Amino acid sequence: MNYGPLLFLGILFTLASSWFGLVLMPNRQLGALVANTSTNDAGAVVVYPQARSGQAQQGAELYRSLGCIYCHSQQVRPEGFGADIARGWGKRRSVSRDYIYEPTVMLGTSRTGPDLTNIGERQSSAEWHLTHLYDPRITSKGSIMPPHPFLFEKRRIGAGGASTNALKLSGAFAVAAGFEVVPRPEARQLVEYLRSLKTSFDLPEAHLPKKESGDDANAKAAK
Amino acid sequence: MPVPGLILLAGVLAVPLAALWALRWAASHGELGHGDRAALLPFDEEEPVGTATDQILNRPAKP
Amino acid sequence: MSAPAKPLSALMPGDVSDEHAKRALLAEIDASCRVPLLFFFVSALAWLLVGTALALVSSIKLHDPAFLAECPWLTFGRVRPAHLNAVIYGWASQTGIGVTLWLMCRLCRVPFVAPGLATVAALFWNLGLSVGIVGILAGDSTSIEWLELPRYATPILFFSYALIAVWGVITFRLRRERHLYVSQWYLLAALLWFPWLYATAQILLVLEPARGVVQGAVNWWFAHNVLGLWFTPIGLGAIYYFIPKVIGRPIHSYYLSVLGFWSLALFYNWNGLHHLIGGPLPAWMITVSIVASVMMLIPVITVAINHHFTMRGHFGKLKHSPTLRFVVFGAVCYTLTSLQGVANSLRGYSEIVHFTHHTVAHAHLGVYGFFTMVMFGAMYYILPRITGREWPSLGLVSLHFWACAIGLALYVGPLSIGGILQGLAMNDATKPFADVVAGTLPYLKLRTVAGLLLGLGHVAFVANLVWMLCRVFGPYRQPVVDLITGNESPAAVGK
Numbered sequence: 057m058n059y060g061p062l063l064f065l066g067i068l069f070t071l072a073s074s075w076f077g078l079v080l081m082p083n084r085q086l087g088a089l090v091a092n093t094s095t096n097d098a099g100a101v102v103v104y105p106q107a108r109s110g111q112a113q114q115g116a117e118l119y120r121s122l123g124c125i126y127c128h129s130q131q132v133r134p135e136g137f138g139a140d141i142a143r144g145w146g147k148r149r150s151v152s153r154d155y156i157y158e159p160t161v162m163l164g165t166s167r168t169g170p171d172l173t174n175i176g177e178r179q180s181s182a183e184w185h186l187t188h189l190y191d192p193r194i195t196s197k198g199s200i201m202p203p204h205p206f207l208f209e210k211r212r213i214g215a216g217g218a219s220t221n222a223l224k225l226s227g228a229f230a231v232a233a234g235f236e237v238v239p240r241p242e243a244r245q246l247v248e249y250l251r252s253l254k255t256s257f258d259l260p261e262a263h264l265p266k267k268e269s270g271d272d273a274n275a276k277a278a279k
Numbered sequence: 280m281p282v283p284g285l286i287l288l289a290g291v292l293a294v295p296l297a298a299l300w301a302l303r304w305a306a307s308h309g310e311l312g313h314g315d316r317a318a319l320l321p322f323d324e325e326e327p328v329g330t331a332t333d334q335i336l337n338r339p340a341k342p
Numbered sequence: 343m344s345a346p347a348k349p350l351s352a353l354m355p356g357d358v359s360d361e362h363a364k365r366a367l368l369a370e371i372d373a374s375c376r377v378p379l380l381f382f383f384v385s386a387l388a389w390l391l392v393g394t395a396l397a398l399v400s401s402i403k404l405h406d407p408a409f410l411a412e413c414p415w416l417t418f419g420r421v422r423p424a425h426l427n428a429v430i431y432g433w434a435s436q437t438g439i440g441v442t443l444w445l446m447c448r449l450c451r452v453p454f455v456a457p458g459l460a461t462v463a464a465l466f467w468n469l470g471l472s473v474g475i476v477g478i479l480a481g482d483s484t485s486i487e488w489l490e491l492p493r494y495a496t497p498i499l500f501f502s503y504a505l506i507a508v509w510g511v512i513t514f515r516l517r518r519e520r521h522l523y524v525s526q527w528y529l530l531a532a533l534l535w536f537p538w539l540y541a542t543a544q545i546l547l548v549l550e551p552a553r554g555v556v557q558g559a560v561n562w563w564f565a566h567n568v569l570g571l572w573f574t575p576i577g578l579g580a581i582y583y584f585i586p587k588v589i590g591r592p593i594h595s596y597y598l599s600v601l602g603f604w605s606l607a608l609f610y611n612w613n614g615l616h617h618l619i620g621g622p623l624p625a626w627m628i629t630v631s632i633v634a635s636v637m638m639l640i641p642v643i644t645v646a647i648n649h650h651f652t653m654r655g656h657f658g659k660l661k662h663s664p665t666l667r668f669v670v671f672g673a674v675c676y677t678l679t680s681l682q683g684v685a686n687s688l689r690g691y692s693e694i695v696h697f698t699h700h701t702v703a704h705a706h707l708g709v710y711g712f713f714t715m716v717m718f719g720a721m722y723y724i725l726p727r728i729t730g731r732e733w734p735s736l737g738l739v740s741l742h743f744w745a746c747a748i749g750l751a752l753y754v755g756p757l758s759i760g761g762i763l764q765g766l767a768m769n770d771a772t773k774p775f776a777d778v779v780a781g782t783l784p785y786l787k788l789r790t791v792a793g794l795l796l797g798l799g800h801v802a803f804v805a806n807l808v809w810m811l812c813r814v815f816g817p818y819r820q821p822v823v824d825l826i827t828g829n830e831s832p833a834a835v836g837k
Contacts, residue, residue, distance in 0.1 A: 060514070062305040063522065066607060067531045071538055071571065073294065074563065074611035079542060082559040082627060083552055084283075121481040123419020129697060133620035138693050142771030150622040155554040160547075162485060163558050163621060167697035167768065168404070168782075170775050192407070198776040200783075202407045206414040318592040320449060320523035321583055325368050331590040333723055334662040336736055 086152050092259050104257040107157045108249070115249025118242055120160055127201070128172045129164030130253070144178060145171040146255055151262045154255055169201055176254040185247040186239050187223055194229050207243035210235055367451065372727040374453035375444050378460035379728050380811075382440035383721060385468050387804050389432025392475075394797045396425035401790045405783055415479045423490040424478045430488065430568070431499070432471050434709060436464070437717045438576040439506060442529045444724050445583055446510065449526050450517030456509060463505035470498030486547050486557075488565035493548050496540075503537055524599045528579035531607060535571040539564050555622050559615060566614035569708060574610065574676075577713045578602075578645065580720045581673050585652055588666045588723070589659050594651035598644050606641035609634045616687035619696060635687035642680040649673050664739045668719030671747060675711030679704060682758075694769060699782060700761025707754045710796075715746065718803065731813045738806040742799045749795030752788065760785030 091103050108116060119125075132146030140146060150173055155161045164171075179185065187194050190208050192201040208223070213236050222236035231237055239247075258264045322328050400422045402409050410416045447454050454460070474495030477483070482492035491499070510533050522530075543564035546552045552560060586593050593599060612634030615627050653670065660667050682704050685691050695701065722739070726732050733739055760782055767778045 060522070062301060063527055063530065064534075065301055066604065067534050069294075069298070070607040071535050071567075071611050073608075074567075075538070075542065076290075077612065077630065078563040078615060078627065079546070079560055082556045082623070083546075085624065086556050087553050089554060120485040121420075121483060122414070122417055123423055123483060123485060125485045125487075126419050126422050131621050133693075137620050137689075138696075139769045139771040143775070152555045152622050152624070154622060155557075158554065158557075159551060160485060161555055161557040163555070163618070165487065165617060165697065165701065168699075168779075196776065198780055200404055200407050200779055200786075202403060202418045203411045204414075204417070205412055206417075315596055317521050317523060318586075318596040320519065320521060321525075321587045322590075322592070323368070326587075326590075328592060329590050331588065331659060331663075333588050333665045334659065335732070336662050336664055336667075336739065338662065 089153050089156050091156065092153060092257075094258065102257070104259070105154060105157050108252055111245050112248045112252040113159075115245035115247065115252075116159070118246045119249055120162070122204070122246075124172075125162045125164045127166055127168035128170070129167050130171065130173045131163045132171060132173050132255070140171060143170070146174045147264050148255070148259075148262045150255065151259060153259060153261065169199075172250065172253055174253060174255050176251040177256055180251060182244075182247050182251065183224075185250055186243055187225075189243055189246065190223055190225075190237060190239075191229055194225070204243070207246065208237050208239050210237050212236075368448070368727075371447050371451070371453050372444075372724075373730070374457065375447060375724075376728045378454065378457045378464060379440050379444060379724065381461050381464040382436050382443070383725065384807075384811075385464060386433050386436035386440065387800075387807065389428050389436065389471070390800055391804065393425055393429035393433055394793070394800055396421050396428055398790065398793050398797065400425055401786070401793050405786045405790065414481065420479050420481065420483060423483050423485075423487075424475050426488070427471070427478060427490055428475055429709070431491070432468075432475075434573060434713055434717070436467060437721065438532075438573060438713075439464075439467075441580055441717060441720045441724065442533065442576055443506075443509070444720075444728070445525055445529060445579060446513050449519065449523050449583070450513055451519040452513060452516050455512050455516060459505055460509050463502045463509070466498055466502035466505070470495050470502060473498065484548055486543075486561055488568055489543055489547060489561070493544075496544055496548075500537075500540075503540075507533060507537065523583070524593065524596070524603065525579035525583040527603050528575035528582070531603075532572050532575040532579070535567070535575075535611075539567050539571060558618055558621065559623060559627060562614040562617040563611075564614070566617065567611055570606075570610035570613060573709065573713045574606070577672065577676065577716045578606075580716050581649065581669055581676075584665055584669045584716075584719060584723060585649060585673070588663050588669075589653070589656040591652065591656065594648050594654075598648045602641045602644040602648065605637070605644065609637040609641065613638065613683075613687070616692070619687075619689055619692040632687050632689065635684055638680060638684060642677060642684075646673075646677045664733075664743065665719045665723040667743055668715045668722065671743075672712050672714075672716035672719065675707055675715065675750075679707040679712055682707065694765035695761055696765070698761040698764040698768070699757050699785065700765065703754045703757035703761060706750070706757075711750050711754065715750075718742070718746070725807065725810065729810060729814045731810050733806055734809040734813065735806055738802045742802040742806070745795050745799030745802065749792045749799060752795065753792035756785050756788050 091105055093101060093103050096102050107113075131150045132148070133140045134149040135141050141149070154173075155163075184195060188196065189204045191203040191205075192199040193203075210231060213219075213234055218236050219238050221238045223238070225231060225237060256264060319328065322330075326332060399410060399416065400418060403411075403418045403421070407418075414420070443454070443460060471491075474491035477492035477495055478490055482494075483490040484492065510530070514530070543560055546560045547557055547564075551557060582593060582599065613631055615623065615631035616635050619628055619632070621628070649670075660670060686695055686701070686704060722733070764778060764782050767773050767781055768775075
């Protein structure tokens with residue numbers, strides 16, 4: 057290669073090939089996926105997935121801003137590939153359709169902490185989530201997740217008595233007498249987002265396991 | 280066969296053919312020649328082949 | 343071989359045919375690079391120190407989560423991407439651009455054109471990056487891996503890069519050496535591939551996000567290619583220049599290098615989606631990436647053979663040349679990290695190591711062991727020549743090398759093993775997750791120790807450079823040519 061033309065063509069052609077294959081083709085194949093509409097046993101129409109509500113979406117922005125993705129994935133690998141389903145991280149594998157309404161798809165590449173695909177169903181208690189965010193070691197011994205005290209306000213208990221929203225802290229995590237820890241709006245948004253992460257919906261390309269979707273089986277039998 | 284499939288097939292065939300043509304063009308225009316001389320390009324008359332450079336560590340003390 | 347072989351002097355451009363001018367050409371080119379290159383290198387090293395500090399904070403947080411936990415700016419999920427972007431775009435990219443500009447000047451045989459243009463580019467690059475890193479710490483990270491810089495920072499980087507591209511085109515057009523050396527193929531390819539990658543990813547992920555997991559495909563096509571089509575070609579281009587240049591012997595086989603270049607260009611850019619094995623994407627996309635990852639054996643083994651046979655009989659020079667030490671260390675790490683990458687891309691192995699610290703170790707073997715070490719080597723060669731001053735302390739050079747080499751081994755070795763153990767434990771559903779986490783702690787602590795060693799090496803390097811620069815701006819001390827060439831060959835006597 058002594059002169060430029062062959063080199064330039066080769067350089068452009070090689071990258072164009074994977075741009076075509078790994079950028080354009082995925083867009084063609086997956087870019088037009090729509091939500092799945094089905095009827096549940098009660099006869100109600102179920103549309104899945106759905107766009108997130110306001111507060112949960114604000115929480116998603118916090119999830120992005122705080123970089124939760126660097127330790128938590130949001131993808132369940134298929135049955136028999138790893139132990140994702142055996143660990144209860146999801147009832148079925150994740151599929152492309154699960155993500156169509158995510159403004160930023162945060163699949164994640166690290167599981168320093170557990171997968172969060174289905175955390176809203178695995179742990180639905182807002183109080184647990186708030187306490188866990190304040191200091192993960194209160195609820196999960198040995199956790200190396202960073203505490204998020206900045207999502208909470210530590211304040212002197214007012215004349216009206218302790219807030220009903222105050223975290224119940226005891227032992228080594230208790231605050232000084234006369235003080236309380238209450239969640240800021242950001243903490244509530246983040247928890248709403250986490251509680252919105254639910255994927256236990258039956259999809260034609262990824263069915264829930266039989267015992268979970270007994271209703272579906274009945275519906276088929278009736279036909 | 281649907282139209283996108285045909286376009287894809289045509290692309291799959293056209294790309295290697297274009298690559299082969301480019302290779303032939305390159306060979307006939309001397310693009311692939313002079314390899315051994317091109318390997319000498321880092322060297323010049325100031326620092327010809329056989330001249331080691333950057334030998335600064337662990338040298339005996341200068342007389 | 344269509345043309346008859348000509349003596350090398352016939353390859354020299356006409357306007358430097360005068361004997362005196364020829365002798366002065368290298369020095370003239372080097373001196374012309376001084377201002378823009380010093381700007382790139384010094385700011386790259388500043389980012390290296392910033393990146394190292396951020397890395398240490400993140401590393402400590404992983405085994406001591408209460409460390410600096412009060413401040414949202416310093417939470418792990420912000421410090422870690424700030425570290426990544428500081429070292430990738432601040433350190434590695436800037437030093438890579440610096441080395442690229444110098445190699446282009448030397449191989450095109452033209453003095454640095456428009457140094458003002460390149461200096462302005464460096465200025466804007468640092469401005470954009472500073473805005474971006476502060477943005478990440480303030481909470482504006484996009485959380486798209488390798489593309490975290492907020493959207494208001496990237497146009498500044500684009501502007502800077504456009505100036506560098508203009509510079510590249512001008513230099514290429516003005517070249518006085520028609521023939522292109524291996525290094526130039528790699529460097530030109532990197533200069534053309536990078537803006538394409540970055541623009542595609544920025545548009546499809548940040549400005550007009552694609553729907554659903556298309557983002558995942560674009561993200562990993564981009565992120566893996568930043569490594570494969572930006573850092574790897576620059577690193578390899580530098581190796582192809584510096585090994586022959588330091589030992590004074592042409593590359594073993596020019597034709598192997600042609601094979602190595604084109605197979606890399608063909609296969610590397612298809613690799614990215616092996617980061618999504620088991621993920622929610624159609625199997626064909628992931629499979630095609632696995633196939634391409636395995637095909638990477640061709641360029642990697644080709645390059646390894648070529649470099650090994652070039653070095654054969656000259657390994658003794660490793661004792662004397664800091665450049666050769668760092669560059670050969672980097673070349674060996676390139677082979678190792680590529681082979682590790684092939685293994686990681688296989689489904690059975692990925693099932694274990696995906697999502698673990700093994701990947702982090704692998705990334706450091708590539709970006710640090712290979713690229714950063716090669717860039718250190720290149721800077722050891724370039725800086726004395728553009729400043730006209732020798733490295734003031736050879737002790738600090740040795741300290742730098744050994745601290746980095748041992749630090750890297752201590753980082754990558756244990757963390758790779760720890761990652762495998764972590765993956766095996768995680769795939770055993772009977773093992774509580776807390777036990778999996780507890781099992782990684784010794785390796786995470788060892789990583790902090792390794793990071794401290796790497797930091798020590800960086801401080802030694804920067805101290806040496808600051809010392810050297812003080813001499814440049816201070817009184818004239820000692821001529822450099824006498825020391826730096828140190829040739830055994832009679833050809834250099836009397837320079």
